[in-house]
Amino acid sequence: MPKPVPTQQLIDGLLRGDRLALARAISRVEDDAEDAAGIVQAVFAHTGKAHFIGVTGAPGTGKSTLVSALVESYRASGVTVGVLAVDPTSPFSGGALLGDRVRMTSHSGDAGVFIRSMATRRGAGGLAKASAEAMLLLDAAGFDCVLVETVGAGQAEIEIASVADTVVVVEAPGLGDEVQAIKAGLLEIADIFAVNKADRKGAARTVAALEMMLETGAAAAQPIFHHGQRMEASTARSETDAKEEWSIPVLETVAVSGGGVAQLRDALERHRAWLVESGRRAAREGRRLDHILQTVVQAEILARMERALPPDLRRHLVEKMQQRETDPYSAASDLVQKLST
Amino acid sequence: MPKPVPTQQLIDGLLRGDRLALARAISRVEDDAEDAAGIVQAVFAHTGKAHFIGVTGAPGTGKSTLVSALVESYRASGVTVGVLAVDPTSPFSGGALLGDRVRMTSHSGDAGVFIRSMATRRGAGGLAKASAEAMLLLDAAGFDCVLVETVGAGQAEIEIASVADTVVVVEAPGLGDEVQAIKAGLLEIADIFAVNKADRKGAARTVAALEMMLETGAAAAQPIFHHGQRMEASTARSETDAKEEWSIPVLETVAVSGGGVAQLRDALERHRAWLVESGRRAAREGRRLDHILQTVVQAEILARMERALPPDLRRHLVEKMQQRETDPYSAASDLVQKLST
Numbered sequence: 001m002p003k004p005v006p007t008q009q010l011i012d013g014l015l016r017g018d019r020l021a022l023a024r025a026i027s028r029v030e031d032d033a034e035d036a037a038g039i040v041q042a043v044f045a046h047t048g049k050a051h052f053i054g055v056t057g058a059p060g061t062g063k064s065t066l067v068s069a070l071v072e073s074y075r076a077s078g079v080t081v082g083v084l085a086v087d088p089t090s091p092f093s094g095g096a097l098l099g100d101r102v103r104m105t106s107h108s109g110d111a112g113v114f115i116r117s118m119a120t121r122r123g124a125g126g127l128a129k130a131s132a133e134a135m136l137l138l139d140a141a142g143f144d145c146v147l148v149e150t151v152g153a154g155q156a157e158i159e160i161a162s163v164a165d166t167v168v169v170v171e172a173p174g175l176g177d178e179v180q181a182i183k184a185g186l187l188e189i190a191d192i193f194a195v196n197k198a199d200r201k202g203a204a205r206t207v208a209a210l211e212m213m214l215e216t217g218a219a220a221a222q223p224i225f226h227h228g229q230r231m232e233a234s235t236a237r238s239e240t241d242a243k244e245e246w247s248i249p250v251l252e253t254v255a256v257s258g259g260g261v262a263q264l265r266d267a268l269e270r271h272r273a274w275l276v277e278s279g280r281r282a283a284r285e286g287r288r289l290d291h292i293l294q295t296v297v298q299a300e301i302l303a304r305m306e307r308a309l310p311p312d313l314r315r316h317l318v319e320k321m322q323q324r325e326t327d328p329y330s331a332a333s334d335l336v337q338k339l340s341t
Numbered sequence: 342m343p344k345p346v347p348t349q350q351l352i353d354g355l356l357r358g359d360r361l362a363l364a365r366a367i368s369r370v371e372d373d374a375e376d377a378a379g380i381v382q383a384v385f386a387h388t389g390k391a392h393f394i395g396v397t398g399a400p401g402t403g404k405s406t407l408v409s410a411l412v413e414s415y416r417a418s419g420v421t422v423g424v425l426a427v428d429p430t431s432p433f434s435g436g437a438l439l440g441d442r443v444r445m446t447s448h449s450g451d452a453g454v455f456i457r458s459m460a461t462r463r464g465a466g467g468l469a470k471a472s473a474e475a476m477l478l479l480d481a482a483g484f485d486c487v488l489v490e491t492v493g494a495g496q497a498e499i500e501i502a503s504v505a506d507t508v509v510v511v512e513a514p515g516l517g518d519e520v521q522a523i524k525a526g527l528l529e530i531a532d533i534f535a536v537n538k539a540d541r542k543g544a545a546r547t548v549a550a551l552e553m554m555l556e557t558g559a560a561a562a563q564p565i566f567h568h569g570q571r572m573e574a575s576t577a578r579s580e581t582d583a584k585e586e587w588s589i590p591v592l593e594t595v596a597v598s599g600g601g602v603a604q605l606r607d608a609l610e611r612h613r614a615w616l617v618e619s620g621r622r623a624a625r626e627g628r629r630l631d632h633i634l635q636t637v638v639q640a641e642i643l644a645r646m647e648r649a650l651p652p653d654l655r656r657h658l659v660e661k662m663q664q665r666e667t668d669p670y671s672a673a674s675d676l677v678q679k680l681s682t
Contacts, residue, residue, distance in 0.1 A: 037670045040668065040669060040670060041668045041669075041670050041671065044662075044665065044668035044669065045665045045668075047665075048663075048665065058400060059399060059400065060401070133669075136669075282663065285663060286659050286660075286663055289659050289662045289663060289669065290655070290659045292669045293655070293658060293659065293662070293669050293672050293673055293676070296669050296670060296672075296673035297646070297673045297676050297677060298643065298646070300673055300674075300677050301642060301643070301646055301677065301680075302639065302642070305638070305639075305642055314631070314634070317634060318627050318630050318631045318634065319627075321385075321630045321634070322389075322623065322626060322627055322630060324385065324386045324388075324389065327381065327382045327385035327386075328381060328382075328385065328474075328477075328630065328633045328634050328637050329378045329381060329382050329637060330382065331634050331637075332634055332637035332638045332641055333641075335634070335638050336638060336641050336642065339642075
């Protein structure tokens with residue numbers, strides 16, 4: 001086995017924008033390697049410049065294709081782009097490698113693009129932490145824009161709202177009832193809606209439905225994020241001279257042919273400008289850093305717990321539960337007590 | 342506001358099989374109410390009888406309809422059924438209420454069926470804990486069979502494998518590439534595959550693809566669950582006289598017309614019998630209880646962390662990160678240190 005590349009060499013390479021060093025550094029973070037924390041610490045001072053764009057939507061909306069079209073659009077104007085495809089649906093298989101490879105091919109040879117799939121067997125918490133850290137690494141490596149693509153299901157959609165400057169929610173016509181239910185959650189995190197596959201039947205109805213939901217929702221809108229959101233709200237309140245609200249656009253796109261992508265790109269630029277002018281950019285960065293802090297603290301505490309848990313005691317407690325001699329709460333407090341002593 | 346029903350009254354009612362008491366008890370668990378732990382503790386001695394069946398699959402596979410068809414089949418032979426629809430995709434909206442209501446109607450007036458949607462704003466961890474506890478409540482309330490339906494995306498599919506006796510993975514023909522990627526994860530947790538919408542084009546191909554994946558996968562199969570799976574593996578090894586392996590069937594169903602449902606029901610019965618005969622039933626219960634123990638311990642530890650975290654310190658650390666005067670790991674260790682003192 002070849003000797004692993006020394007940490008300092010990775011850090012230096014990454015900060016120079018070396019792709020291989022960046023790829024390796026992301027792997028260290030993904031694997032939760034011993035030097036993962038050190039890498040993040042070393043490059044953190046060089047972060048804070050990238051525009052983080054979250055792209056999320058249900059399976060089948062074509063968001064990977066849309067991300068690819070956006071990459072093309074950014075590259076055409078010389079903007080460098082990092083892409084993280086975060087796939088919490090494949091904890092076992094190691095991510096959506098197929099889609100990744102397809103896209104890799106179309107942008108291969110372009111040093112201004114870096115595409116990476118993130119997946120982990122370490123569970124949702126581990127993936128959230130690794131993805132957030134990989135975002136920092138791409139920022140430190142000098143990419144102007146970092147697209148974070150994630151399937152809009154479960155916790156991932158909340159995560160993306162916590163880490164992105166701008167959230168694009170991708171919809172598509174005619175995905176059926178179950179997918180409609182997902183919308184309710186996505187509605188609350190979108191800065192921009194893209195109705196993709198807009199050349200299909202029902203696109204106009206999807207657009208109309210979203211616009212109606214936005215109108216209805218706007219009246220009832222409430223801050224939903226516990227810590228991060230409150231932070232943003234209070235920051236926003238203090239910026240009384242930049243009070244103008246962002247009006248969420250609903251755009252039609254046909255990613256496969258590039259239709260509507262220029263308009264989406266334009267909306268992204270407008271949102272970015274709005275964040276800066278309204279003073280919200282700093283608030284969103286604060287939310288992102290607070291979220292990263294939280295994932296690191298939780299990981300640290302849960303790791304300590306894992307290390308401290310005597311496996312024999314745990315097995316013994318499970319056996320006692322199976323005999324109905326104890327219950328989950330009594331067993332848990334036995335364990336927690338053991339951890340505190 | 343009406344006075345809340347006393348805890349003891351809920352417990353007594355639930356153990357008598359009173360539906361309203363059961364519904365209220367589940368709400369207490371879902372809301373993480375003060376008496377949630379007490380309810381679980383009180384009824385735990387009455388658990389251990391139900392057959393827990395997990396039904397999972399991607400959006401659009403028609404698994405809700407299939408669950409409904411299964412309920413009908415069970416009811417026709419006098420088996421009582423509880424259904425939990427766990428929807429991690431709607432943390433904001435409060436679950437797939439539409440589907441729930443539709444199904445409620447078709448089984449309404451039947452005291453042998455209880456259907457409930459679970460959702461929570463408390464994040465994936467909170468939902469996992471509440472769902473596992475609700476399963477215990479349904480078991481204690483006397484339901485012979487508890488169907489846990491969850492969308493096959495992300496962490497939920499791992500959870501279901503940790504808590505069910507039998508896992509049914511629902512597929513459907515022609516759901517596109519992205520959905521195919523989900524399969525890789527689901528493959529490793531399935532005890533039974535149901536290819537639903539089998540009257541559609543491509544069903545035979547989906548069946549063939551699954552059978553091929555099963556053949557390929559069987560050779561490379563490895564235990565993937567850290568604690569629970571290892572426990573099961575070691576238990577299995579000790580049962581040398583019941584060594585026969587379970588052969589995962591791939592069944593075709595057309596849930597809307599009831600086609601293939603009898604065969605699915607039959608496979609479920611066979612799996613249940615196999616669990617008992619092979620000695621695996623106890624191992625799966627151990628895995629389930631270990632999982633519940635873990636969720637309770639994690640919730641307790643994270644709650645302690647939340648309570649102990651001084652919000653001012655957290656805000657201060659985020660500001661220092663924004664100034665690049667500290668980094669996420671240094672800030673986290675400041676916080677963790679504060680927690681330990």
